[in-house]
Amino acid sequence: MALPLPDVLKNGQQYMDSWPMQKQLFGLFPECRIIAATKFGFKVMPALAVMTVAIQLHFLGAEKLPQALTLGIFFLSLPVQGLIWLGLRSQKTLPPAMKSWYQEIYTKMQQQGCALEGLKSKPRFQELAMLLKTAFSELDKAFTKHLF
Template sequence: MDAWPMQKQLYGLFPECRIIAATKFGFKVMPALAVLTVAVQLHFMGTSQLPHALTLGIFFLSLPVQGLIWLGFRSQKILPPAIKAWYQDIYLKMQQQGCALEQPKSQPRFHELALLLRTAFSELDKAFTKHLF
């Protein structure tokens, strides 16, 4: 989650930006929503609904965790051919600009793409990154 650059140019291309934003929002909101849901159900329906109330509370607490799990699995997936070609193109352009980069992987994953994009947005000027997209 920390490796992926949160840039507006990437929002339309990759779902990671939206998932990261939703996960961060979920970590802020879901604990309070879970407690509120359990408290309201117990107040209005009594302790007979305790299992149902706890189930809903646990569901709300699990939503941001599901986002983290999805991001973890996605970061380990090998890039599809079209994105792999784009990764290699960005790598070559950055190398021509004089960026110090690690050797490219033969089978890059989404995590390597995230690190490359983060480097591109942090070290290169806006005019260059505008042409990447």
């Protein structure tokens, strides 16, 4: 069953907030690049959209207003597309290889005495994000180097 768009956007925002932006993860997961691009887009795209519409109206005139607005809306939609991708990704079940890696990290963190939620039988990317965030915040750098 597909989630309604507001729920997907909310999940995307939560996933973006919970994903650890660590250099060790940039080569392993596209999330790091998508999150960086989405955050950049939220900062830059509104100004770019307004400038695009204003410049087109100035040089091409009011008769090109529909095209100018279409291009402005496109620029505004880019960071939203990032949130949608993140929201959908956060709810996907981990593939088998990644699931075993998730369980391995969970076990190692439990042995180190970390307080964790229960181990999920069908973990999603959101649970992986929370586990990795906990690993990077509570464990020392020597231990997290061995995870990757």
